[in-house]
Amino acid sequence: MAKKNKQAHQRRNDSESDPESDAENENREYERGRTVLALVGKAIDSNTKIPLQWNSRNVPFGDHKTSFSTYIGVVARERVSINYRKWPDVPQAKLDEVYEFIAKGFIVREDRRKWILTRASKRWNAFKTRLRKYWLYKSDGEIRKKRPWKYRWIHQPVWDKFTATYTTPEFRAISAKFREKSQLKNSSYRGGRRGYQYFEEQVEQELLKKKIHFTEVPRHLVWIKAHSDVNDDGHIIFNNPTDLKVGEEIRTLMAQSQDGGIGSSGRDDILARALKKPERGGQVVAVGSGITNKDRHWMLAVISPWNGIVWWLNPSGSENEISQFAEEIINEGIIKFSLEHRKDIKKLKRKPLIKWRKPLCPRQPVDSLDCGFYVCRYMLEAIANRHQVIPDQYFKDVPKTYEQQMIDEVRDMWTTFVLKHKEVEDEEDGLEVS
Known part of the structure; x- marks a missing residue:
């Protein structure tokens, strides 16, 4: 008991020099991190992973989105030294370690590795900003020489180097410049x-x-x-x-x-x-x-309303979640189709049992922008095979990833179609076609 009281007394003494109102958000962030770390730790100990839902922009949403975001921040700040000046200075081996720790607790998509590490960099930079704002100086403006008691992984030599780096006249000048720039932002984001x-x-x-x-x-x-x-x-x-x-x-x-x-x-x-x-x-x-313009992604839904089956073909991989919006809209359409035609076709039910299937279709390479061409090839192959179903293992003799020549074939077909269509329009408008 005496030991606990001593620790509590020490923390009160340390916090007296901190502006409590300024540190309130920082404290909440810390407590969230501890709570989420315990939650993920239980999942890892039980040899399970927390599932994630991914929306149409390939960003997590749903029940575990916030926990995932918080955990990324916890791993980044505890695994990456605060004495790297910039994220690009962090060695690749350390980045691999960060990603592996994140993937231990959550079911993540390998094709979103770059996005996850980008999120880690933002949370790591935000942590360093909080350290400079709330811990670098005492309320009287004096540099805090003792390491922050709250962050046990920051040892005294690490803190000494951190304070030496971020209290120089050069850095203070840079910091003042950015503060001045931030004051020019007058938009009120409330999220x-x-x-x-x-x-x-x-x-x-x-x-x-x-x-x-x-x-x-x-x-x-x-x-x-x-x-x-x-x-x-x-x-x-x-x-x-x-x-x-x-x-x-x-x-x-x-x-x-x-x-x-x-x-x-x-x-x-x-x-x-x-x-x-x-x-x-x-x-x-x-x-x-x-999120960048590269994150806008093509997928294909092949619908058989007579049988209540939807084949969902995603160039990023069949393990990815089906778009919630697409599922709701297509299900609604199949139900309306059944209500419209069930009088003519007896096998249709008033409330059909709709099945969604995700065949193992050819997968685009990571960071590829050819998803639209992949979808075009899916359509061509579905028509050419003349099957009423798309097999779970996809069609025979189709490679797991399309070769460049196969992508170029789609480009040529599309270009030919567009140019031919344009010629017809020009002829109808009375223009000379050369």
């Missing part, structure tokens, strides 16, 4: 650690309730959800002039889109126009951290 995926799921559910069909959740609706509040009258309000201006621009562009004046999808969509920042590659706004 906190939940991320844009949280708001995307909210918008998706609202659209489904309204029976509005969509191929992907519109980014501008997600942005509005993440940057606004709702008053007592149920009206959307913005808390600063910048967001209000963007919100009004979005409403104007939505009206133009409904009238057919502009497109509402693609890189130069409504949000990009409202922000006056067309997406040209790299990070995509209002879809969540780590």
Whole structure:
């Protein structure tokens, strides 16, 4: 008991020099990490892994999304030294170790390894920022020489090097420059650690309730959800002039889109126009951290409404989760089909038992952007084989990964079709075709 009291007394003395209001979020982050670490530890001890759901953007969602995000942060901050200046300085062997520890507790997708390590880098950088903000200096401005008692893995020599690096005049000048730059950001994002995926799921559910069909959740609706509040009258309000201006621009562009004046999808969509920042590659706004234009992915659903069977072909691998949105929409369509035709075809049931199957179709290489061409080949092969079903092991004599020549064949077919179609249009318009 005396030992516990001594530790508690020591912690109170240490925390007296910390601004409690500033450290509140940091403390919550630490407690979340301890809780999740215990949860994952139990899973590892029982030789099981926590399952993850992946949405259409290949980002985790559902029950274990937050725990997974927190665990990535815990592993990154405890396994990677705070004395690497930048994430690219971390050795590959250490990155492999980080990924392996994360994969011990969760069922992760190998093709999302790069995304997972990118998330780890962000959480590691955020941890170093918290150390500089809450632990580097005491309330009187004096440098804290003793290591942070809360983080047992940070030993005194490591802390000494950290304080020596981040208290130099050169670093203080850089830090002041970034603080000045951050003050220019006057948009009010209200999502906190939940991320844009949280708001995307909210918008998706609202659209489904309204029976509005969509191929992907519109980014501008997600942005509005993440940057606004709702008053007592149920009206959307913005808390600063910048967001209000963007919100009004979005409403104007939505009206133009409904009238057919502009497109509402693609890189130069409504949000990009409202922000006056067309997406040209790299990070995509209002879809969540780590999402790029490369993450937009093609998949194929082959539907047999007569039998209530759907074959789901995903170039990223059959082990991946089926899109929840696609499953709900297709199931609804099969049920409506049965209600429409069951009078003519007796074997159709009023509420058909719908089966989803995931054949082992050819898989695109990691970081490949050829998913659209893979889907085209799936369609060609399904038609050419003249089967009423797609075998679980896929069709015979088809390689596990398409060779470049097979991809080029699809490109040539598509190019020929488009050019031929354009010639017909030109002839109908009375233009000379050369």
